[in-house]
Amino acid sequence: MPLASGAKRVGRFTLRELIGRSSSTMAWQAQDLRTGAAVMLMLPRTASPGQAMLAAWIDTVRRAARLDHPRLMAPIEFGEHDGWPFLACECPQGAKPLTLWLADQPMPSALDAARWATDLLDGLAFAHDAGLAHGDIGLHSIIVDRLGRARLWGLGAAWPDRVMTVEQTEIATLQQQRAAGGQDVLAIGLMLHQLVARAPALDEADLPSAIRRIDREIVRLPWALPTPVPEALRAIVNRSTDRHVHRRYLSARSLQRALEGWCKVEADAKGGALALLVDKLHAVGHLPARPGLAQRVVQVGRMDTQRIDDLTDVILEDPALSFEMLRAVNTAELSGHAGQVVTTVRRAVELLGTSGVRRAASSLRAWPGPLDAAAANALERGMRQAFVAGHLAQLLAPAGLDGEAALLVAQLQHLGRLLLLYHFADEASQIDLLMTPTPDPDDERRLVPGLTETAAAMAVIGVSLDALAHAVAHHWGLDDRIREMMQPLSCNTAVHTPENIGGWLRLVASCAHECVGASSLPAASQGRALALVAGRYNRALGTTLESLREAIIDARQRLGKHLRAGPRSAG
Numbered sequence: 001m002p003l004a005s006g007a008k009r010v011g012r013f014t015l016r017e018l019i020g021r022s023s024s025t026m027a028w029q030a031q032d033l034r035t036g037a038a039v040m041l042m043l044p045r046t047a048s049p050g051q052a053m054l055a056a057w058i059d060t061v062r063r064a065a066r067l068d069h070p071r072l073m074a075p076i077e078f079g080e081h082d083g084w085p086f087l088a089c090e091c092p093q094g095a096k097p098l099t100l101w102l103a104d105q106p107m108p109s110a111l112d113a114a115r116w117a118t119d120l121l122d123g124l125a126f127a128h129d130a131g132l133a134h135g136d137i138g139l140h141s142i143i144v145d146r147l148g149r150a151r152l153w154g155l156g157a158a159w160p161d162r163v164m165t166v167e168q169t170e171i172a173t174l175q176q177q178r179a180a181g182g183q184d185v186l187a188i189g190l191m192l193h194q195l196v197a198r199a200p201a202l203d204e205a206d207l208p209s210a211i212r213r214i215d216r217e218i219v220r221l222p223w224a225l226p227t228p229v230p231e232a233l234r235a236i237v238n239r240s241t242d243r244h245v246h247r248r249y250l251s252a253r254s255l256q257r258a259l260e261g262w263c264k265v266e267a268d269a270k271g272g273a274l275a276l277l278v279d280k281l282h283a284v285g286h287l288p289a290r291p292g293l294a295q296r297v298v299q300v301g302r303m304d305t306q307r308i309d310d311l312t313d314v315i316l317e318d319p320a321l322s323f324e325m326l327r328a329v330n331t332a333e334l335s336g337h338a339g340q341v342v343t344t345v346r347r348a349v350e351l352l353g354t355s356g357v358r359r360a361a362s363s364l365r366a367w368p369g370p371l372d373a374a375a376a377n378a379l380e381r382g383m384r385q386a387f388v389a390g391h392l393a394q395l396l397a398p399a400g401l402d403g404e405a406a407l408l409v410a411q412l413q414h415l416g417r418l419l420l421l422y423h424f425a426d427e428a429s430q431i432d433l434l435m436t437p438t439p440d441p442d443d444e445r446r447l448v449p450g451l452t453e454t455a456a457a458m459a460v461i462g463v464s465l466d467a468l469a470h471a472v473a474h475h476w477g478l479d480d481r482i483r484e485m486m487q488p489l490s491c492n493t494a495v496h497t498p499e500n501i502g503g504w505l506r507l508v509a510s511c512a513h514e515c516v517g518a519s520s521l522p523a524a525s526q527g528r529a530l531a532l533v534a535g536r537y538n539r540a541l542g543t544t545l546e547s548l549r550e551a552i553i554d555a556r557q558r559l560g561k562h563l564r565a566g567p568r569s570a571g
Contacts, residue, residue, distance in 0.1 A: 011081040020099035020140025024158040027140040042154040043086040064155040071123030073153035094146030098139045113195035116150035121256035133180035137187035189240025235458035262462030287320035289364035324360045327476040341479040343405040375425035386414035391555040393512035410509035412486035416465030431456040511537045
C-alpha cells in the first residue's frame with residue numbers, strides 16, 4: 001500500500017509534511033496536483049480492513065461533509081486510494097494546525113486556550129445534534145485561523161468501532177451517539193489540560209490512548225505549574241477529565257457554557273460575574289416574591305402608620321422583598337444619612353415610608369417567575385434555608401447586637417444560592433449532583449466525597465456563588481461594608497473575635513450559614529459537622545453542640561409558623 005511502502009502520493013494529492021498523528025489517524029500537509037493548492041489530508045493509521053468497514057467510513061464522512069458550521073471544516077474531497085481512505089480539507093490563508101502553531105508560537109494563555117475550547121465545543125455540539133461525533137480529536141485535528149479562532153477538521157476520519165446494519169444502527173443510535181459525544185467532550189478536556197498545564201495528561205500525548213486510561217487513573221492539574229491557573233478554570237478542567245463519568249460534563253454544550261462563563265469573568269474581572277446575570281436580571285428580576293405578598297404589604301400599609309413592626313414582619317417573611325428594600329434604601333440618593341449603612345428592614349421602612357415599601361413590593365416578579373414546578377420547588381427550599389439561617393443568626397446574636405441586622409446579613413449570605421436557583425435552574429441541578437457523594441468504583445462499600453459548593457459552581461458556571469452575590473450587590477449599589485458582611489467566613493480560616501459591629505454581624509451570619517449547611521447533610525453526618533461548627537465559633541459566641549441544636553429547632557419552628565401564617569409557595 002502507498003503509505004506502507006513510503007510512497008508520497010494519495011490519489012491526486014502529494015504529501016509534503018506530517019502535521020501530526022494519533023493512534024487512530026494521521027494528518028499531512030499536501031498539495032493538490034490538479035490545482036496546485038495547498039491542502040490538509042487526514043486518513044486512518046491503517047489501510048482498510050475490508051469493504052464493509054470502508055463503506056461505513058465513506059458513509060460517515062459523507063454525512064459529516066454535509067454539516068455547515070463555522071467551527072467545523074468540511075472536506076473538499078474524500079475517497080479511497082488503493083484501499084486507503086482519505087479526506088482532504090483546504091487550509092485557510094493564515095491558518096495553522098495547532099501542532100504547527102505551538103511549534104512557532106509561545107504557549108497560549110489560559111484565556112486563549114479556554115476560548116479555543118469553546119470554539120471547538122460549539123462545532124461539536126452542532127455535530128452531536130446531527131448524530132455525528134469526531135472520534136479522534138487531537139492537536140493535529142485543530143486549526144487556529146488568522147483571527148485566533150479554533151476550528152475542527154477530520155470529522156469521522158477514524159475507523160468506526162464496528163460495522164452495523166441499518167437496522168442495528170437505528171436501534172443503537174442514541175446510546176452510541178451519547179457515548180461517542182462524551183468521548184469527544186473528554187478529549188476537549190484533555191486538550192485543555194495539556195494547553196494549561198504545558199504537558200499532556202498522564203504523560204500521554206495521544207488523546208485516544210489517554211481516554212482509554214481515564215477510568216483507571218486520576219487526572220488533575222498539578223498545583224505547581226509554570227503559569228498560575230485561576231481557581232475557577234482549574235475546577236472546570238478537572239471536572240472535564242474526572243475519572244467518574246457522571247461527574248464530567250454531560251454534553252459539549254454544558255462544558256461550553258462553563259468555559260464561556262469563566263471567559264467572561266476573566267475578560268472583565270470587575271463585572272464579569274454580573275455578565276452572567278445581567279440579561280436575566282432585566283428580563284425576570286433578581287428574585288420572585290412570595291404569592292400574595294404585594295397584597296399583604298398594601299393591607300398592612302393602610303393601617304396606622306406608626307405600626308412599623310407589622311410592616312417589618314411582613315417584609316421579613318420574604319427574602320426577595322427584604323433584599324429589594326435594602327437595595328432601595330442604600331442607593332447613592334439615600335445613603336447620606338450620617339454616613340451609616342442601613343442593615344435592618346425596620347430602618348429601611350422608616351426611611352422609605354409605606355409608599356416606598358409598596359413600590360419595592362410591586363417591582364418584584366410574581367412567584368415563581370419563569371420557573372417550572374421542579375425548579376420552583378428547589379427555589380422554595382432555598383428560600384426556606386435562607387429564612388432558617390436568618391432566624392438562627394438572630395438567636396445566636398450576642399447581647400447588644402441588633403438581631404434583625406444579623407437576620408438580614410445571614411439571608412444575604414444565601415443570595416448567591418438563591419440567584420443560582422432562580423436564574424440557572426439547570427446548572428443548579430448539575431452543581432448539586434457534583435456535590436453528592438458517589439460509590440467508589442474500586443470499592444463500592446466506600447463513598448467518594450462530592451465537590452464543595454464553591455468547586456462545583458466553578459466547574460459548572462465558571463464562578464463561585466459568593467462572586468455572583470457580590471457582583472449583584474455591587475450592581476444594586478450596596479455599600480462596600482454590606483458586601484463585606486455578606487461574604488461568609490471561610491471554613492478553612494480560624495475564627496477571631498471581631499473588632500467592630502460589621503465584623504460581628506458577618507461572624508454571626510457565617511455561623512448560621514454553616515449550621516444550615518451542616519443540618520442539610522445526611523443524618524449520619526450532621527452531628528459531626530455541627531460539632532465542628534460549634535467548636536469553630538465557641539470562643540467568639542460560646543456555641544456548643546447542644547446550643548446549636550436547640551437554636552436550629554427553634555428557627556425551624558419559626559419557619560413552620562411562618563408557613564402556616566402566610567400563603568404557601570407554588571409547587
